[in-house]
Amino acid sequence: MKNQSLLSCLLSLSILGTTPLLATIIAPAPxxxxxxxxxxxxxxxxxxxRGGFSGITPEVTKITFFESYALAHWFWGQGGGETLLIKENDKWRTVVSASGALHPSTLVRYDIPRDTARTIINLDRGAPEESLAVAEPFIPVLPQLQQQTDVLILLPSEIPLRGAPIYVSSQIENNQYKLNLELNSKCxxxxSCTIGSFSAKPVGQLYxxxxxxxxxxxxxxGIQGYFIPSRCDSNSQPTASNISCRPSTIEWVWEGSIYRIALRGVGRNVNEEEAIMSTIANSAIEAGPR
Structure with missing residues (x-):
């Protein structure tokens, strides 16, 4: 029966004037x-x-599974895109397909729960199945961030900052976010009372x-990062509260966004600043999208 079904598929695609992709799967679970x-x-x-036949066979390059959903990447000619599918009554059907990347807000418009939409996209982009805890200051704001932005959220599991409590205020848009680390809840x-920030925004064509x-x-x-040490003017001393000093900054580009971390009063010298900022950035990257 399976052979007949496959033969029917081949014949149907041949009528359309092309040969279907037969992907090789190495020793998978049945x-x-x-x-x-x-x-x-x-x-x-x-x-x-959908049309647009160009004589080139499309290729499904990757499939991510979550519960009854699957997110498939495809490439066709000069471009590619993604398709979300759902399994109902033991059959897969397309929910939405689009050129380029799908986003949580797109899936929500097709009645996919927001949490489910973000989870399958996060898994597809490399998030571990068992997510790591986020650093304590971000715990209160993370749910709001997940609901209000389509950006893949990268935040560290810990921040090596000691002393007074840290509060977080947020500026969130659909395609970007900025989380300010502050010394009081009304900053x-x-x-003058902000010690740093974690942000993401779209990357331009010329970065x-x-x-x-x-x-x-x-x-x-394997991500390339860019570190910029803190600097103060000639009349200032590099302290955490000195507003005339530029904070230590590290940034990188990933999945169409620029991620930037800026912190004041980090390290006693440039080498220590670089080590601390790199450690925080690596923690965010290794934790995967949240």
Whole structure:
């Protein structure tokens, strides 16, 4: 029966003037193998039905599973995209397919619960199945951040800052966020009581770091980072509360966003600053999207 079904699929695609992709799956679990094969067929049929046939066979390059959902990446000609599918009554069907990356807000418009939408996208982008705890200051704001932005959220599991309690205020938009670390709950981003920030925003077509003191650093997962040491004017001393001093900064580009961490009063010298900032950045990267 399976052979007949596969033959029917091949004949149907041949009528459309192309040959379907037959992906090689190396020693998978039987259920996953069957699901992967079925998903590839559904995605291919969906793409052909949408039109734009160019004589080039589309390819399903990756599939991520979560509960009854699957997120498939595909590549066709000069471009690619993603398709979300759901399994109902032992059959897979397309929920939504689009060129480029799918986002939580897109899936929500198709009645996918927000938490489910973010979870499957996070898993697809490399989040571990068992997520690491986020650093304590971010615990109160993380649920709000997850609900209000489409950005993949990268935050460390710990921050090596000691002393007074740290409060977090947020500026959240659909495609960016900024979390300010503050010394009191009423600071609201005022520089004199802000010790740093964690932010993400869309990367432009021409990205470069224009500070002359920038140093390239190797971060986790092969990511290239850029570290800029703190600097003060000639009449200032580098203290955590000195607003005339530029904070230590480290940033990197990942999945279409610039991630930046800025902190004041970090380290006793440039080498120590770099080590601490790199450690925080690596913690955020290794924890994966939240």
């Amino acid at each position: 259920a996953i193998a069957d699901d992967s094969s079925a998903i590839r067929k559904v995605v291919l049929f969906d793409l052909f039905q 609201r981003g005022v520089i 470069y770091v224009d500070d002359p003191f920038t140093k390239e650093v190797d971060l986790a997962k």
